[in-house]
Amino acid sequence: MGVPIEVDIPCDPTQIDHTGMPWTFLDEAAHPERILEGAIIVTGDAEDPVFARVASLTERPTGVKVHLEILPGDPLEYVEAMRRSHLLTA
Amino acid sequence: MTGEPIESYLRSEEPPDDAVVVVRGGPVSPEKIVEHAHRQAREYTYRNVPMYSISVSLTVPGWDLSALLAGPLSSRSTFAVSTAGVVRAAGFELLPTYEAPHYDLLLATGEYREAEALLGLFGSPEPNPYKRRGR
Secondary structure, three states, X not given: OOOOXXXXXXXXXXXXXXXXXXXXXXXXXXXXXXXXXXXXXXXXXXXXXXXXXEEEEEEEOOEXXXXXXXXXXXHHHHHHHHHHOOOOOO | OOOEEHHHHEOOOOOOOXXXXXXXXXXXXXXXXXXXXXXXXXXXEEOOEEOOEEEEEEOOOOOOHHHHHHOOOOOXXXXXXXXXXXXXXXXXXXXXXXXXXXXXXXXXOOOHHHHHHHHOOOOOOEEOOOOOOOO
């Protein structure tokens, strides 16, 4: 049995706001210290994970709001490309 | 802590009853409806109370189902559909928020039983043919 998938921060990629970007709250992250502006992270949920870039962190009355830029494609496509180019073993 | 009123982000449009309402997958489950509705209620209010809602996409003018699945839903592996008429007849309100084709589907409580009732209005989850897969 494989290791369970753990996203860096959960979100609903279709839950957008006025920016047009999906968003979530920093305190939902498993490791909030990894959620830095510009960082590439795994989001969505364990059943349907996606890669994203952290677009911004904004202080709100209800918490720190994290806007995410969802990256195209499936995470496995990135892994396959890295395998092809030996980036994982270089 | 108070949320931001959603009213300033509403569009003025009324979707026809036969407009297809698409709820996103990954998975289409009551647990995810509850999680997403509570996140929304933490950030937004509607009519001065916390706004329990989920994001859905509708086949409004300029958007057919294929365009939704290849566009706003392209990162989702599965999806389920209902219609605006069925959803509204069951007492759920559809708010046109931000840019089309985005809507918020309002829930009264955002609790599990309500999420189950809502999903009972949708068909079975189907794979999104526009979601690309690694090999």
